[in-house]
Amino acid sequence: MAPGLLWFCNWSTLLVCAALKLPQISALLAARSARGLSLPSLLLELAGFLVFLRYQCYYEYPLLTYLEYPILIVQDVILLLCVFHFNGNVYQAVPYLTLFVTSWFVLTLQKWIIDLAMNFCTLISAASKFAQLQSLWKTRDSGAVSAVTWSLASYTCATRIVTTLMTTSDLTILIRFVVMLALNLWVTATVLRYRKTAVKAE
Template sequence: MNVEAVKMSRDVVLFSLNLSTLLACTVLKLPQIALLTRTKSPKGISVRAIVLELSGYIVLTTYEMYHEYPLATYLEYPALIAQDTVLFLLILHYSGNLRQSLVYSLIYPLRLSVFVGGSQLLTLKSWIIDSAMSLCTVISATSRFAQLQCLWETKDAGQVSALSWAMSTYTCMARILTTVLTSGDLKVLLRFVVMTTLNGWVLATVVFYKRNGQKLE
């Protein structure tokens, strides 16, 4: 196989992975949002996990932009941030914290501007954004452990969408490959390896508790 054929195959694989990841992330949280809206119960869903996840998305997006990586490798994050925000507000609402939900929705634009301003400060020095990226992996991992802890404590995954977690696992696996094929950045690669493992763990836990719940019924 000649060099051009190899390059063409690589481009096709990369395009397919980027496209499938973007499409999956565009609807990734919708099954969870739909399930939460139907059951009207946030039991088993960790608010802390969502807040940590949002922070991780913002830092990762800033890091990728700073290093001028291809837009296709992180284009999905605005959609994920928007969906997580909706999910967070719904959890507050169904937890009986309607006033807190309304207050948060009013001050959200201000909070977002603070986050954006803070993310710009990260880019003042290369070592600052690199350190933030390392911290991002810890934050993202902590968000998954927070979700696992919530499941272990409630022993109920009836309100947690297995489909959303399955898509999360797939997109992280896809991002491992796209990182290898594009930037080869070890910090980004480490994050996606860790997140693939933890997303798979959360998915297995959700499936386990759902099956146990069905047996009890």
């Protein structure tokens, strides 16, 4: 049963992540606005994904336990470009993208750098969720924020808790996924709450 469960969790996570940000991208394009979407949240999430992917590559963990991260990073870059486009200037994304590319190489110059970065990764990723929550609380409007995307993110965190326990048992990674699961569920609930409030107001 264990190999079957591991196979299901790995491949279902990969399939979900292949489409994870598509509802969010679609919602942004349909609204032609980045209203409700937090730019700091997106930047912090991208930083967290980058550190996490680099850490997994550095320690040569099984490929299937992190294969979704390159896909998520590409989708976040597309989202970032959309946000800057709808905010008026897509070229404002260039310094951020340059910083992310540079960080990819700097992170593994020394073992202590990648280890320290991974310890901060959970805080960075948690900060991204709180930035999105703060944006929602401030505007009381979920606008173009996709509840489907946040629900799918919750699912992938839950499956990654299972795969981590069954493969590497890396406590740092496990703590990260538990924290991210709780925060993703919180954001999902907040998006749905303000969506209902907006519908009632209409």
